[in-house]
Amino acid sequence: MTQETPEANRPEPTPAEAPESPAAEDAAPAPEARIAELEAEVAKLKDAYIRAHADMENLRKRTAAEMEQKLKYAQQPLASAILPVADNLRRALSAVPQGEAADDAVRNLIVGLEMTETELLGALERNQVKPVPGVGAPFDPHVHQAVQEVEDPQVPTGTVVQVFQTGYQIHDRLLRAAMVVVSKGGPKGAGQEPGGPGKTVDTQA
Numbered sequence: 001m002t003q004e005t006p007e008a009n010r011p012e013p014t015p016a017e018a019p020e021s022p023a024a025e026d027a028a029p030a031p032e033a034r035i036a037e038l039e040a041e042v043a044k045l046k047d048a049y050i051r052a053h054a055d056m057e058n059l060r061k062r063t064a065a066e067m068e069q070k071l072k073y074a075q076q077p078l079a080s081a082i083l084p085v086a087d088n089l090r091r092a093l094s095a096v097p098q099g100e101a102a103d104d105a106v107r108n109l110i111v112g113l114e115m116t117e118t119e120l121l122g123a124l125e126r127n128q129v130k131p132v133p134g135v136g137a138p139f140d141p142h143v144h145q146a147v148q149e150v151e152d153p154q155v156p157t158g159t160v161v162q163v164f165q166t167g168y169q170i171h172d173r174l175l176r177a178a179m180v181v182v183s184k185g186g187p188k189g190a191g192q193e194p195g196g197p198g199k200t201v202d203t204q205a
Contacts, residue, residue: 076170079129082120083168083176089117090166124168132167132178135160143167145177152183159183 093113096106124130132143139146139158144167152161160180167178 072171073173075127075129076173076175079124079127079168079170080175082124086117086120086124087165089113089120093117127170129168129170129175132169132174133160134163134166134178134180139180139182143169143174143177144180144182146182147179148181149184150181151185153186155183155186157184157186157188159186 093110096110096113133140137160138156139160144160147164150161152159155161159182160178161183162181163178164181165176165179168175
């Protein structure tokens, strides 16, 4: 029986691995290409920032405008609810006897109603609630509702000659159109144009 020597059990040495060739490694980008890449990325981020800033500015302006509109017309529901009160005061004043036929009690009542009406209309006006043009004004379909036309050769055609119900607007917004009687058969009104103030009205619509 032969005895193995330690040299016989020693593994054979493996050949050293050859170093990778430069062609196998990823070539590092040139400085000019890297600079161009970074500049393009910066430009992209700058554009995104400008767009986001513009969107935020537009949102801020739109929100401010909406808030301004809400504050401007905040009194509209209350004003609309008060208008029938003003109508009833005017009807009451129109119903009571006037002049010499009225006794002291009736005259005092008239004075009280007139003072109340004046205070009410003043409170509405202080909140930018004002009546639309009435008798003598050219008919304007944006603020008037014609309920009747009457022949009147003495006034220009399309003139408001009677108001059944006063119209009101708050700032530049119509609260309620005035119900009016409009003239026809007279001379053509100044500035009378189709579709504009002073136009002939079709009350059958």
